[in-house]
Structures are given as C-alpha cells and as structure tokens.
Amino acid sequence: xxHAVQIEGLTxxxxxxxxxxxxxxxxxxxxxxxGEFIVLLGPSGCGKTTLLRTIAGLENPDSGxxxxxxxxxxxxxxxxxxxxxxxxxxxxxxxYALWPHMTVRNNVRxxxxxxxxxxxxxxxxxxxxxxxxxxxxxxxxSGQYPGQLSGGQQQxxxxxxxxxxxxxxxxxxxxxxxxxxxxxxxxxxxxxxxxRRLGFTAIFVTHDQNEAxxxxxRIAVLDQGKxxxxxxxxxxxxxxxxxxxxxxIGTTNEISGTWDPSQSxxxxxxxxxxxxxxxxxxxxxxxxxRPEDGKLESSRPSGPNTFEVTVTKTLFLGLHTxxxxxxxxASARIWSSEHHRFCPGDQAWLSVSPEDVMVFxxxxxxxxxxxxxxxxxxxxxxxxxxxxx
Amino acid sequence: MTATQTPPPTRPPRxxxxxxRLSRMPRKPSSxxxxxxxxAFTLIAIVCLPLLQVVIGMVWKDGEFTFEAIERTxxxxxxxxxxxxxxxxxxxxxxxxVVIGFLLAWVNQRTDARWGxxxxxxxxLPFLLPPVAGAVGWIMLLSPTSGLLNVWIRDxxxxxxxxxxxxxxxxHTWYGLILVYTVYAVPYTYLNISAALExxxxxxxEASRLSGAGYLRTLRRVTLPALxxxxxxxxxxxxxxxxxxxxxxxxxxxxxxxxxIAVRIVNLLTFSYPPDEDLxxxxxxxxxxxxxxxxxxxxxxxxxxxxxxxxxxxxxxxxIRLGPWRPVVRxxxxxxxxxxxxxxxxxxxxxxxxxxxxxxxxxxxxxLDAFRSTLIHDPSAREALFNSLGLGIxxxxxxILAASFVSLYVQRRRTALGAGIDAAIKMPASxxxxxxAVGILLLLGGDPFNLGGTWLILLIGYLALYLPQASIAxxxxxxxxGKDLGEASTVSGARDWKTFLRIYAPLMLPGLxxxxxxxxxxxxxxxxxxxxxxxxxxxxxxxxxxxxFNGGSYAELAALSSTxxxxxxxxxxxxxxxxxxxxxxxxxxxxxxxxARR
Ligand SMILES: Nc1ncnc2c1ncn2[C@@H]1O[C@H](COP(=O)(O)OP(=O)(O)O)[C@@H](O)[C@H]1O
Ligand SMILES: [Mg+2]
Numbered sequence: 001x002x003h004a005v006q007i008e009g010l011t012x013x014x015x016x017x018x019x020x021x022x023x024x025x026x027x028x029x030x031x032x033x034x035g036e037f038i039v040l041l042g043p044s045g046c047g048k049t050t051l052l053r054t055i056a057g058l059e060n061p062d063s064g065x066x067x068x069x070x071x072x073x074x075x076x077x078x079x080x081x082x083x084x085x086x087x088x089x090x091x092x093x094x095x096y097a098l099w100p101h102m103t104v105r106n107n108v109r110x111x112x113x114x115x116x117x118x119x120x121x122x123x124x125x126x127x128x129x130x131x132x133x134x135x136x137x138x139x140x141x142s143g144q145y146p147g148q149l150s151g152g153q154q155q156x157x158x159x160x161x162x163x164x165x166x167x168x169x170x171x172x173x174x175x176x177x178x179x180x181x182x183x184x185x186x187x188x189x190x191x192x193x194x195x196r197r198l199g200f201t202a203i204f205v206t207h208d209q210n211e212a213x214x215x216x217x218r219i220a221v222l223d224q225g226k227x228x229x230x231x232x233x234x235x236x237x238x239x240x241x242x243x244x245x246x247x248x249i250g251t252t253n254e255i256s257g258t259w260d261p262s263q264s265x266x267x268x269x270x271x272x273x274x275x276x277x278x279x280x281x282x283x284x285x286x287x288x289x290r291p292e293d294g295k296l297e298s299s300r301p302s303g304p305n306t307f308e309v310t311v312t313k314t315l316f317l318g319l320h321t322x323x324x325x326x327x328x329x330a331s332a333r334i335w336s337s338e339h340h341r342f343c344p345g346d347q348a349w350l351s352v353s354p355e356d357v358m359v360f361x362x363x364x365x366x367x368x369x370x371x372x373x374x375x376x377x378x379x380x381x382x383x384x385x386x387x388x389x
Numbered sequence: 390m391t392a393t394q395t396p397p398p399t400r401p402p403r404x405x406x407x408x409x410r411l412s413r414m415p416r417k418p419s420s421x422x423x424x425x426x427x428x429a430f431t432l433i434a435i436v437c438l439p440l441l442q443v444v445i446g447m448v449w450k451d452g453e454f455t456f457e458a459i460e461r462t463x464x465x466x467x468x469x470x471x472x473x474x475x476x477x478x479x480x481x482x483x484x485x486x487v488v489i490g491f492l493l494a495w496v497n498q499r500t501d502a503r504w505g506x507x508x509x510x511x512x513x514l515p516f517l518l519p520p521v522a523g524a525v526g527w528i529m530l531l532s533p534t535s536g537l538l539n540v541w542i543r544d545x546x547x548x549x550x551x552x553x554x555x556x557x558x559x560x561h562t563w564y565g566l567i568l569v570y571t572v573y574a575v576p577y578t579y580l581n582i583s584a585a586l587e588x589x590x591x592x593x594x595e596a597s598r599l600s601g602a603g604y605l606r607t608l609r610r611v612t613l614p615a616l617x618x619x620x621x622x623x624x625x626x627x628x629x630x631x632x633x634x635x636x637x638x639x640x641x642x643x644x645x646x647x648x649x650i651a652v653r654i655v656n657l658l659t660f661s662y663p664p665d666e667d668l669x670x671x672x673x674x675x676x677x678x679x680x681x682x683x684x685x686x687x688x689x690x691x692x693x694x695x696x697x698x699x700x701x702x703x704x705x706x707x708x709i710r711l712g713p714w715r716p717v718v719r720x721x722x723x724x725x726x727x728x729x730x731x732x733x734x735x736x737x738x739x740x741x742x743x744x745x746x747x748x749x750x751x752x753x754x755x756x757l758d759a760f761r762s763t764l765i766h767d768p769s770a771r772e773a774l775f776n777s778l779g780l781g782i783x784x785x786x787x788x789i790l791a792a793s794f795v796s797l798y799v800q801r802r803r804t805a806l807g808a809g810i811d812a813a814i815k816m817p818a819s820x821x822x823x824x825x826a827v828g829i830l831l832l833l834g835g836d837p838f839n840l841g842g843t844w845l846i847l848l849i850g851y852l853a854l855y856l857p858q859a860s861i862a863x864x865x866x867x868x869x870x871g872k873d874l875g876e877a878s879t880v881s882g883a884r885d886w887k888t889f890l891r892i893y894a895p896l897m898l899p900g901l902x903x904x905x906x907x908x909x910x911x912x913x914x915x916x917x918x919x920x921x922x923x924x925x926x927x928x929x930x931x932x933x934x935x936x937x938f939n940g941g942s943y944a945e946l947a948a949l950s951s952t953x954x955x956x957x958x959x960x961x962x963x964x965x966x967x968x969x970x971x972x973x974x975x976x977x978x979x980x981x982x983x984x985a986r987r
Binding site for chain 2: 056057058083084085086087088089090091093095097098099100101110111114115161165171
C-alpha cells in the first residue's frame with residue numbers, strides 16, 4: 001500500500017530577529033497511511049504549524065524528505081522541491097483565510113478554477129461547489145460574503161473549500177480554536193463523520209488533548225520540534241514513550257525514586273514502589289501513575305504498592321471525585337467514581353497495581369510530586385466538599 | 390493500522406542529532422518573482438547609485454583620486470556660518486516640535502479635551518499644504534508691512550490706542566523661520582509620541598500611582614522615560630526633515646539673509662553658471678554627516694538606558710478630567726491646528742483673489758483674474774502645471790505599482806534577500822532627500838546620459854525620493870490582506886500570477902489608490918528634486934513658484950500656490966473619503982475581530 005504522506009529526517013531552523021537559531025522541526029519522521037486521521041499534538045510553539053506548513057510547501061525545510069502519495073515533494077539529497085500549488089493538497093487555516101471579496105460560493109469554487117487538467121465547465125464547478133457546501137450543511141449561504149457569516153459558518157465554508165476538489169490529503173491547522181465550545185463540539189463530530197465518509201487523509205494540528213483523543217486514529221506528540229511518539233490514543237495514554245508524553249496527555253501523579261535491587265523496586269519518599277515495566281538504566285527514576293489507577297479503601301488490601309494515607313481534600317468533579325491524599329512526604333490525587341466515600345481527615349489505604357506504574361529515566365530537575373499536586377488549580381466547575389465534610 | 394513506534398522505556402537516550410545541512414534550496418523563481426526582482430533592483434539602483442556617486446565624487450574627479458571637493462568646501466569663507474545657521478534652525482525647530490507634539494499627543498490621548506479630528510488632520514498637514522505653498526502663505530500673513538495678520542493685529546491694537554507702522558511680527562527672521570519649520574516638523578513628533586502613548590502599558594503608571602506617586606511625579610518618573618524612544622524617534626525624523634528642507638529656507642530665509650546648507654546646494658547647482666558640483670558634493674557630505682550623527686546619538690540614547698516596555702495592545706488609560714480648563718485646552722488645540730493650516734491658506738487665497746497684495750482687502754472686488762492670468766495666459770505656468778500633474782500621475786502610478794510588487798515579495802518570501810531589498814528601498818528615508826537629488830543630477834545630468842532638465846530625470850528623481858513613502862504605504866496595503874489569504878490561494882493550486890490578480894490585487898486596491906494619491910501629492914508639491922533636477926526648459930509647479938518668488942508679482946505667486954493647494958486638497962479629500970469608506974487600515978486576517986467590528 002502506498003503511504004499517503006511520508007516524512008523522514010525532516011529538520012527546519014528559523015533565525016529569530018535577535019539572531020538566535022531555533023530548531024522548529026528536529027529530525028522528524030512519521031508515516032501516514034491513506035484514510036488515517038493523524039493529529040499532531042503538542043503545546044504552543046512546539047513546531048506543529050511549521051511541520052504542517054512544510055508538508056503544504058509553504059515553508060521549506062532545511063533537510064530531510066517529504067513524499068505525498070509516493071511522490072517526493074521535498075528531498076534534500078537530490079534537491080527536489082515541488083511548489084505548494086502542485087502538491088494536490090488542501091488546507092484549512094486557523095484563521096480560515098476566506099477571501100473577503102468573494103462570495104461563499106466563489107470561495108469554494110476557487111480551487112476548482114485553478115486546476116489545469118482536466119478542465120471542468122463552469123456549470124460543473126458551481127455544482128460541485130454547491131455540493132461541497134451542502135456536505136457541510138450551509139448550501140443556503142452560497143451567495144453571502146464571508147464577512148456576513150458567523151464564526152461557525154465561516155468555518156464550514158473553509159471546510160467546504162478544503163473538500164471541494166477531492167484532495168486525497170487535507171491539512172488542518174487548529175481550525176476549531178476560534179469558535180466557542182459548543183459549536184466546536186458539534187463541528188468536531190461533523191468533521192470526523194465527513195472524513196470517515198469521504199475517506200481523505202487528515203493531518204490535524206491541535207494543542208487540545210481532548211480534541212486529539214476524540215478525532216485521531218493516531219496521535220503524534222511533538223515537543224520542541226521532535227516527534228516524541230506516534231500511536232493510537234489508547235497507546236499514547238496507556239503506554240507513553242517518554243515522561244513528557246505521559247505528563248502532557250492526561251493527569252499523572254509523579255514521584256522520584258532510585259532503583260533498589262534488593263527490593264526489586266524503587267525506594268521513594270512514599271515508600272517502596274514496584275513497577276512491572278522495565279527498569280531504567282539510570283539509578284534515579286521518574287515514577288508516574290494516573291489518578292484513576294489508584295484505589296482507595298478503608299481496610300488494608302493485600303499486594304505491593306500499598307500505603308496508609310490521610311485524605312486532605314475531596315473535590316466533586318461530576319464523573320468522579322478527586323481525593324487528595326498525603327502520607328509521609330508524599331501526596332497524590334486519586335479519581336474514584338465512589339463519591340463521598342471519604343472526607344478530609346479520614347484515614348484510608350491506597351493501592352496502585354504495578355502494571356499501572358510507569359517508570360522513566362529521572363533527570364533530577366523535576367518538581368517533587370507533592371508540589372506538582374498542590375500547584376494544580378482545581379477545575380472551576382468542581383464542588384469543594386471540604387466544608388460539607 | 391501501521392505498527393506503532395512506541396520505544397520501550399529503557400531505550401537509550403538518543404545521541405546528538407547530526408547538524409542539518411543547511412542547504413537552502415532556492416525555489417525556482419516564477420515569472421512573477423523574476424519580474425519583482427527586476428523591479429526591485431531597478432528601484433534600488435536609482436536610489437543607491439546616485440548616493441554612491443556623491444560619495445565617490447568626494448574623492449574622485451576626472452579619473453583621479455583627489456580631495457579637491459573637500460578642500461574647496463572647507464575653504465568656503467562662510468562655511469561655518471552655513472553650518473551654524475543650519476544647526477540652530479534644525480535643532481531649535483526640532484525641540485519646539487517635540488514640545489508641541491508631546492503636548493498635542495498628551496492632550497489627545499490622556500485628557501477629556503481629546504479631539505478625534507486632530508488625529509485625522511495633523512498627519513496630513515504637509516500633504517494638504519505643501520511646504521512651498523505654506524511658506525508663501527506665511528509670508529502673506531506675517532510680512533512686516535503688508536502681512537495680513539500683522540495688519541489685522543495692528544488694526545486691533547489701534548482700538549486700544551497703540552499705533553504701529555509695521556509689525557508686530559516679521560516672518561523674515563530667525564523666529565519666523567523656526568516657526569514655519571516647527572509647524573512642518575510637528576506631524577513627525579506628534580505621530581510618534583501619540584502612538585507610543587496609545588500603546589503604553591498603563592499598568593506601569595498605575596503601579597506608580599499605587600506606590601504613592603502623584604500624577605505629575607508619575608508622568609516625570611515613569612511615563613516620560615518610557616516615552617523617550619518615541620520622543621527620540623520623532624526628534625530624529627524632525628532633524629532629518631530639517632536638514633533636507635529647501636523650500637521654506639529658500640522662500641523665508643533668503644530674504645532674511647539666513648543662509649542654510651540646503652539652499653546653498655541648490656544655488657550652486659541651479660542658479661550659478663557654471664554649476665559648481667564640487668562644492669555641492671562637499672556640502673552634501675556635511676548633510677550626510679549630520680544625519681548620520683543624529684542617528685548615532687539616538688542609538689546611544691536608546692542603548693544607554695533601560696526603557697519601560699511598551700506593550701503592543703492598547704489598554705484603557707486614565708483620562709484626566711480638565712473641568713473648567715477643558716474648553717480652554719480645546720481652544721488652544723483648535724487655534725494651533727487652524728493657525729498652522731487654515732490661516733496660511735486664507736492668506737494665499739485672499740491675495741490671489743484680491744489680485745494684488747495689500748492689507749486693505751477689497752472684499753467686493755475679489756475675482757479670479759489672477760488665476761486666469763497666471764494659469765491661462767502665462768504659458769510657462771501652464772506648462773509647469775501640466776508637467777507636474779503628468780509627472781504626479783505617471784510617477785505615482787509607477788511608484789506604487791513597483792512598490793506593491795516588492796512589498797508582496799518581501800511579505801510572502803521572508804528570505805534574507807527580501808529583507809535586504811526592503812531595507813535598500815526604504816533607505817533614502819534615512820539619508821537626505823537633498824543628497825539623493827544631487828547624486829541623480831551628477832549621475833544622469835551630464836555625459837553620457839545627458840538627461841539634465843528632462844522629464845525622465847525628474848521622474849527618476851521623484852521615484853527615488855518618494856519611494857520609501859510608496860513602499861511603506863504599499864506594505865500597509867499588503868499587510869491588510871495578510872499572508873493567509875495568499876497562502877490559501879496557493880494551496881488551492883493557484884500560481885503566483887493568479888493569486889496576485891484574483892486575491893491580492895482586488896483586496897489591496899483601496900489601499901493602493903490611497904497610496905497613489907499620497908505619492909501624487911508628494912510629487913506635485915515637491916521642490917527639493919524639482920529645484921535641482923528641473924532645468925529652465927522643463928519647469929514644474931514647485932520650481933515655477935520659486936521662479937515667480939524670485940521675480941514676479943505676488944498675486945501670481947499666491948495664485949500658483951493656491952492652485953497647488955487646491956490640487957493637493959482635492960486629492961487628499963478623496964484619499965480620506967476612500968479610507969473612511971473602505972477602512973484601508975483594518976486588518977482582515979482574524980475572523981473574530983472582523984466579526985466583532987461589524
Ligand atoms: N517565521 C518564523 N521565524 C522565526 N521563528 C519562527 C517562525 N515561525 C515559527 N517560528 C518559531 O518556531 C517554533 C515553532 O512554531 P510553530 O510551528 O508556529 O509552533 P506551534 O504551531 O506548535 O505553536 C516557535 O518557537 C516559533 O517561535
Ligand atoms: Mg500553530
């Protein structure tokens with residue numbers, strides 16, 4: 001099977017105004033199959049947009065190779081460079097980039113007009129433009145100008161323009177970040193349905209992990225221009241390749257420890273911890289586990305990784321209740337669907353299964369787990385049960 | 390689904406990434422890019438080669454190395470008077486302009502005497518009333534015996550029993566000259582300071598207030614130091630303007646026997662026979678040194694102190710309520726604006742309509758006779774008018790078109806080449822107009838080109854001198870469209886030409902028309918390039934006004950100047966209407982803001 005997009009060893013440096021060089025893409029490699037919905041996920045400034053723009057040809061990388069549908073569009077070894085207008089891609093911009101002097105229909109028709117072969121009749125173009133507009137549910141707006149549309153309608157127009165000439169690969173640069181939450185939910189679902197129905201390959205940039213989880217068949221996590229991990233949402237969540245991925249996706253409890261062969265576990269401030277994952281090659285380790293993997297019970301369970309803790313805070317969050325617990329110098333957050341089981345001040349037993357404990361090489365510079373837990377502000381919708389308890 | 394690339398946690402840390410080969414792969418230039426580059430290098434050549442010519446001319450003459458030009462310049466008997474006069478005039482007027490500009494900006498940004506119209510009018514003053522016409526207007530007002538304003542003041546004073554034969558003011562004095570220079574320098578300082586005040590992060594001021602400092606103390610300790618860079622920039626622009634200013638000095642300073650360098654350069658080249666190029670080059674070099682020096686000083690000031698940050702977004706500022714002083718302050722601002730623009734215009738029109746310059750205006754007998762005899766019956770004035778209009782239309786068109794191609798290139802391909810082109814095109818703004826005009830004359834006026842006194846040399850001169858303005862205006866027009874809209878077209882499969890014609894051209898049009906109009910006004914009202922490059926055969930409007938000033942009737946002088954003001958005023962009105970109508974300065978890239986504006 002031909003890969004839809006293949007990227008190898010891609011590197012791109014920018015020179016800032018003050019002369020410092022910054023590597024926006026650093027030796028990136030990723031292979032994307034036809035029909036996939038790939039999400040490039042990472043914090044702001046990690047190089048997502050730059051990577052997307054190099055695929056589109058709007059930015060020229062320094063070295064590496066990009067091929068689309070088996071054809072090299074950029075290759076530094078033989079100096080191939082295909083200009084963007086010949087790459088047969090579509091792109092949906094963060095700002096939508098609708099042309100304000102053209103009606104919605106003319107905006108959507110434009111990509112058809114630029115096609116050199118095969119030529120299509122104007123009537124046919126109009127028909128296809130209208131069809132694309134109907135696909136996204138705004139057929140009746142074709143005579144309007146972009147300035148007369150709401151944010152969500154502008155977005156649909158931009159989507160229709162990206163869909164209209166049936167490009168096999170469509171690029172999305174945070175296209176949902178400019179509308180309010182409700183419209184965003186709806187558009188997300190529609191976008192996914194449209195992609196499944198039409199079968200194009202989507203490369204979607206976002207910094208929002210919920211969005212990534214919902215849309216992606218696979219997620220590529222980026223950090224400072226490097227591709228940290230590529231995998232399905234579940235893989236990324238359950239088997240993060242690096243501590244960075246683990247902490248960026250979802251919430252984690254973290255504690256640092258050192259490998260103690262005599263216990264075949266780690267000794268930490270919280271006591272000995274065992275993990276079923278491989279031991280790090282360095283003596284010090286970052287030990288992470290997710291709040292939903294901790295179990296709170298009132299009587300002592302059997303097995304490893306069992307700690308007697310004090311509940312210091314409870315936070316009702318709807319789906320689950322967050323219990324903040326403390327023992328010795330350590331503390332952790334636990335999510336449990338059992339609401340109001342414990343009140344602040346209660347004693348309880350915490351256990352974490354060794355399968356759920358993730359271990360990464362430590363670098364010593366990480367904040368201790370207690371600080372991390374306390375610095376995180378509670379969600380605004382949370383109901384503090386401290387007073388009630 | 391392909392296999393995941395999840396490495397096991399024990400994977401050894403990756404070695405250092407090999408340094409990428411920074412093989413900048415130049416994209417094959419499209420025909421659009423090629424045309425742009427040709428245009429850009431032509432434009433740069435017509436600016437840079439003349440400058441080079443002046444620099445070389447200092448040490449190279451008739452094929453050999455010589456310091457003759459410099460030696461002869463230094464031997465000028467009145468050289469130090471020239472330099473002294475120029476420095477006093479430029480520095481005094483710049484200081485006054487900073488003070489007035491600051492007061493106006495502060496009133497308009499920070500008090501309830503603010504007046505939106507000020508922002509619309511003040512920046513356009515030099516366009517509305519070109520300096521050559523303004524200088525004539527001020528003479529009509531403040532000449533000691535028959536200046537209209539002087540007569541009105543004398544009449545008013547006589548009501549109180551004070552009788553004066555002349556005065557009380559005399560425009561042909563140091564203070565008169567400084568006054569008119571200041572009026573024309575204020576827009577530079579006002580715009581800079583006003584913009585800085587607007588974007589000034591007022592939390593800095595609030596912090597000072599909360600720590601117990603009063604308003605004045607805060608102004609002195611926090612606001613003013615933070616504004617220093619923009620005050621400096623305004624001052625620099627104002628000195629730059631002063632060093633290159635020819636028309637005001639020629640018309641007001643010459644009768645007062647205050648000689649400045651700019652006027653001497655023109656006299657050496659245009660009004661002496663044979664023209665003395667050596668001395669002109671030597672004096673041009675002095676101008677360049679002074680302009681360079683003021684850059685250096687500004688650079689040092691900026692570097693020596695830590696200035697408060699000016700945050701990009703404008704914040705809500707405390708507006709001071711002036712209470713009973715509000716009408717007074719408003720009145721003063723109004724008097725300044727009227728006094729600096731409307732009064733000189735009234736002077737011009739009254740003298741032109743009256744037919745001759747007399748303090749006793751015959752209100753019933755005003756007529757267009759002077760216009761008629763000047764514009765219709767005087768062939769050289771008529772020719773000058775047509776030459777100027779033609780050059781303004783054609784030069785404006787060529788300048789804006791070329792500048793917009795270059796702006797587009799610079800914005801779309803943010804390469805080192807683009808940045809270099811941009812800097813080279815805007816450079817004349819930082820060197821003196823005067824010097825470039827001298828260079829063009831030296832380069833093209835004589836052998837082998839022999840373009841002296843032709844239409845073409847004037848066209849080249851205007852383009853070179855006013856290119857920076859054209860370039861800045863077209864940058865703004867390109868910025869309005871933004872990058873995304875063009876890229877969206879490229880990704881849709883459109884080539885450069887198609888993107889230009891379908892996306893950029895229609896969206897930039899209102900901005901470009903406005904830019905064209907401003908360039909047109911600059912060219913029609915110009916006297917710097919005109920005085921040096923226009924020979925007596927191929928006269929343009931500014932030069933004709935100078936000729937009439939040197940030996941013609943005042944009515945004719947007023948009529949010509951009024952005609953100039955009418956032309957520039959009409960075109961300016963058109964620009965303002967256009968920009969109000971199409972919102973030339975509004976950005977269209979962010980959908981949110983676009984929606985919010987509606
Ligand atoms: N044209 C540019 N010039 C200089 N630096 C740039 C340029 N474009 C992006 N960068 C830098 O490259 C890095 C990655 O940027 P970007 O790809 O826009 O990040 P993201 O989209 O993930 O927020 C940032 O540090 C940004 O400042
Ligand atoms: Mg981005």
